[in-house]
Amino acid sequence: MFDAVVFDYGRVISLDPAGEAGEEMARLAGVPAEIFEKARMAYRDDYDRGSMRGRDYYQKVMREAGVPVTDTRDFDDLADRITRIDIHSWAAINSETEELMREIGGTGCKLGILSNMPHDFLELERDVFRVFDLCDPCIFSCKHNLLKPEREIYQVLIDALGCAPDKIVFFDDVPANIEGARGLGITAYLWENAKTARGILKTLGILP
DSSP: OOOEEEEOSTTTTBOOOTTHHHHHHHHHHTSOHHHHHHHHHHHHHHHHHTSSOHHHHHHHHHHHTTOOOSOHHHHHHHHHHHHHHHHHHTOOBOHHHHHHHHHHHTTTOEEEEEEOOOHHHHHHOGGGHHHHTTOSOEEEHHHHTOOTTOHHHHHHHHHHHTSOGGGEEEEESOHHHHHHHHTTTOEEEEOOOHHHHHHHHHHTTSOO
């Protein structure tokens, strides 16, 4: 009944950074964590869309958060350090999800990734590619200048898979992204954990 299973990356394939990275970035910037996080979210869509790189993004974030610019080179270096902390915080893979993905791959069902992701992650965390190598296609927002839950990025996924939307199962941890996928006819489920997803896939007949 289904031809493909697609996973989001952050907090689905990857482990949740749980706020520790955000606190470290704010400490380096010298501002309260809640102010830094608010500034990060103000420009995050542009970063994930691929419209800017990490240095430019975190310079904007720090200016928004009120971090003074006393030396341009130091400001550049600080933005680069914070970028690396951010990117690395998403590099830990959930082993249970990876095991589930390998099980799906063994069934002959297509396996894909659809993720909002900046260019810097793809360039700095190449060790994560062993998980990406399980999947074809891998649709990343920065490569298409599109973001979930925009309708167009789901169409990119559908076209890349080459199957009807109702033949695709998609897992994501963000409700808006689930609704966006369902709007195009994709069978989408809000991610809880690998155990729950495995049960869903068994019910759908994808896993034995």
